[in-house]
Amino acid sequence: MIRSLLVGLALVAVAGAAAYAQDDTVTPLAIGSKAPMSDTKMKSALDGKDYTIASVGGKKGTLVVFTCNHCPWAKAWESRIVALGNDFAKKGVGVIAINSNDPSAYQEDDYATMQERAKADKMSYPYVVDATSNVARAFGASHTPEAFLFDKEGKLVYHGGIDDNAKEPDQVKDKYLEVALTSVVSGKPVAQAETKALGCGIKFRKSSS
Numbered sequence: 001m002i003r004s005l006l007v008g009l010a011l012v013a014v015a016g017a018a019a020y021a022q023d024d025t026v027t028p029l030a031i032g033s034k035a036p037m038s039d040t041k042m043k044s045a046l047d048g049k050d051y052t053i054a055s056v057g058g059k060k061g062t063l064v065v066f067t068c069n070h071c072p073w074a075k076a077w078e079s080r081i082v083a084l085g086n087d088f089a090k091k092g093v094g095v096i097a098i099n100s101n102d103p104s105a106y107q108e109d110d111y112a113t114m115q116e117r118a119k120a121d122k123m124s125y126p127y128v129v130d131a132t133s134n135v136a137r138a139f140g141a142s143h144t145p146e147a148f149l150f151d152k153e154g155k156l157v158y159h160g161g162i163d164d165n166a167k168e169p170d171q172v173k174d175k176y177l178e179v180a181l182t183s184v185v186s187g188k189p190v191a192q193a194e195t196k197a198l199g200c201g202i203k204f205r206k207s208s209s
Contacts (some may be wrong), residue, residue, distance in 0.1 A: 028140035031193045033156045035064065036138035042098065042128035045114035050067040051126040053096060053135075057154070060092030061184040064148040066141040068101045069117055070108035074144045079199060081145060084162075086124045089182045095125035100136035101144070105203035114165065118154035133204040146197040147177050151184050158184075160195030 029036065041050040055066060067074045085095040089108055103110040111129060118127045130136055137147060149158035158180035165172045179191045 014180030021143070025080075026137075026142045027157055028142075029138075029161065030158055031156050034154050035062070035150055035156070037135045040135055042130060042135070044126035044128045045111060046120045046123060046126055047158075048064050051096060051128055056094040056096045056126060057094045057150075058089070059152060061152050061157075061181075062094040062150045062154070062189075063088065063096070063181065064139070064150070065095075065097045065145055066100055066136055066139070066143070066202065067097050067145045068106075068109050068146075068200070068202075069113045070098050070101075070106040071144045072080075073166055073199035077145050077162045078117075080162055082121045082123055084178055084181060086122070088185065089125050091185045093185065097123070097127040098123065098130050098135060099127065100130035100141070100205075101203040102131045102133065102205040109203070121179060131205075132207075134200070134207075136202055136204065137207075139197060141200055142164065143197040143199040144202060145199055149177070149180050149190070152187075157190045158193055160198075161197045161199075166198065 006048050023106070035053050038054040039208040041052055044051050053062065056062065063085065067081065081097070085097070089095045099109060099114055101109040113129055145162060147158065147160060147162065151157045157195060158177070160176060162177045163172045164176070176192060176195045179192070183190045
């Protein structure tokens with residue numbers, strides 16, 4: 001199991017590097033910015049209802065994670081993302097996971113599989129479809145997974161990866177996202193505001209514009 005995961009991650013790293021090269025003109029949302037397209041309705045795989053980033057906002061802050069179903073990197077970090085999301089949702093942080101991938105590129109990223117994943121992982125927060133990929137574009141998101149954390153004032157205070165070791169959870173030394181979330185809940189400044197998001201390139205849907 002571990003060996004197959006490592007092989008999968010190694011293979012996708014090559015594809016991810018190519019995708020990153022294609023998306024190197026994308027400019028991520030700047031630290032201190034407000035969440036763009038926060039009133040855009042997106043359908044959740046958990047209950048079929050529409051949610052917006054604004055509607056899930058928490059008293060302590062809001063966590064937005066761009067992810068998907070097929071990517072080995074997203075799968076490797078999946079349980080940790082869900083654990084953090086479920087835990088900090090109880091501490092006043094609004095949480096929303098967004099799938100901006102075009103399912104025609106990877107069928108596994110379709111809505112039905114999202115429903116299966118949300119149920120199997122016991123997510124307590126919405127896992128929604130970015131039907132145009134425009135929310136991801138507005139954020140300047142380019143990878144799955146990629147986290148954007150906003151404080152109680154709605155300002156971006158952390159952007160980047162989950163932690164420093166996708167392959168070996170027990171060998172993690174720097175828990176970037178967890179540390180940032182803890183700081184936000186405590187009302188303290190986030191010491192490390194940006195880290196590099198490693199993962200697969202987002203498979204954007206064709207722009208309607």
